[in-house]
Amino acid sequence: MVEPPYTAGSVAGTGARRKTPSMPPPPPSPEQPQPAPAKKSAGRDLRAAIGVGVGLGAVIIASLFVVKAVFVGVVVAAVVVGVWELTSRLAERKGIHVPLVPLAVGGAAMVVAGYVWGTTGAWTATALTALAVLVWRMTRPAEDYLRDVTAGVFTTFYVPFLATFVVMMLAADDGPRRVLVFLLLTVISDTGAYAVGWRFGSHKLAPRISPGKTREGLAGAMGFAMVAGALLMQFLIDDGRWWQGILLGLAAAGSATLGDLGESMIKRDLGIKDMGTLLPGHGGIMDRLDSLLPTAPVVWLLLVLFVGQG
Structure with missing residues (x-):
């Protein structure tokens, strides 16, 4: 039978005081490794971003140096999609209903006019597009009319009007x-x-x-x-x-x-x-x-x- 460990007190039947053997100190614990500092992150899928960027660049360069009209079409497509994105977000998040049809059609016309007739064509098409936005919005109730047309005129200048300068460069x-x-x-x-x-x-x-x-x-x-x-x-x-x-x-x-x-x-x-x-x-x-x-x-x-x- 294994004897129980002795204590520092009296043990019955022995009449002697025995000391418990001192235990060796525990080995020092190794230092806990410090977590590595977090690396900065771009916050996006870089592989996807690079792949899409290279693809877009190839399309743009190819259209730019093959036929000018093809590049004008690329600009028109970008403008129409950009207008759709902006007006959609305004409607979803702020309840601002910007007339999309006159902006999309007018935006495409502004790009083409800027390429064919330069600054005169760009400014004329811009004025007509803004006017079309004002008239088109009249088909809806008068409530928030001023807010909606203000956002529409802002979109006209922010997306298609600024894009006309790209095709005016191209016309040289x-x-x-x-x-x-x-x-x-x-x-x-x-x-x-x-x-x-x-x-x-x-x-x-x-x-x-x-x-x-x-x-x-x-x-x-x-x-x-x-x-x-x-x-x-x-x-x-x-x-x-x-x-x-x-x-x-x-x-x-x-x-x-x-x-x-x-x-x-x-x-x-x-x-x-x-x-x-x-x-x-x-x-x-x-x-x-x-x-x-x-x-x-x-x-x-x-x-x-x-x-x-x-």
């Missing part, structure tokens, strides 16, 4: 190269903002509008766009100069950032993350047009000032 003799410069500057600006902001960003740019944007990211956008602008103006645009490209890149980065912040403000007011779900990893068409639309008139104007209408 070297139009495809001008549009390519515009697209590359906007994409490179966004890429520079993302890369530098993700790696070094610590000072918020506009935390109440877009918490993910930083001042470091803005600096990255400007730096990347200025370098790209200098190279693109020097080697792609006839009679272009590198210093003009620096100014062009700086202006494009600023307008792209403001455009992104502007759409972020709209989405924050609507209480949504994306305007749509058409493009996996990107959101909707409007989530891709946010920085392109306000940059188009800036690049168009500076190219006209630097090298003429073409």
Whole structure:
């Protein structure tokens, strides 16, 4: 039989006091590993975003350099889908009913008029589209008429009118190269903002509008766009100069950032993350047009000032 452990007191029948053998101290426990710091995340499916981005880029470049009319059709399609996304979100989240038919038809006409007749055609089609919105809304009850038509006129200028500057660039003799410069500057600006902001960003740019944007990211956008602008103006645009490209890149980065912040403000007011779900990893068409639309008139104007209408 195994004896029970002795205690420090008397043990019956022995008359002796025995001490319990002292136990060795437990071995020191190894240090608990500290959790690795969480890595920054882009918040989207990067594989899907890259795949969709490459696919869109291929379609745009192919249409741009094959037949100009095909690219005009791509712009028209983007405008119509963008208008549909924006008006749908306004109706769902705010109960604002913007007439879609006159905006879609008028938006397509504005793009075509801008390509064929330039600024005169763009402005004329814009005025007629806004008038059509006012008249079309009269078929509904008068309640909230002013609110609905105000949103309709805003949509007219925000999406199709700004898009007309893209096709007005295209109408020049070297139009495809001008549009390519515009697209590359906007994409490179966004890429520079993302890369530098993700790696070094610590000072918020506009935390109440877009918490993910930083001042470091803005600096990255400007730096990347200025370098790209200098190279693109020097080697792609006839009679272009590198210093003009620096100014062009700086202006494009600023307008792209403001455009992104502007759409972020709209989405924050609507209480949504994306305007749509058409493009996996990107959101909707409007989530891709946010920085392109306000940059188009800036690049168009500076190219006209630097090298003429073409």
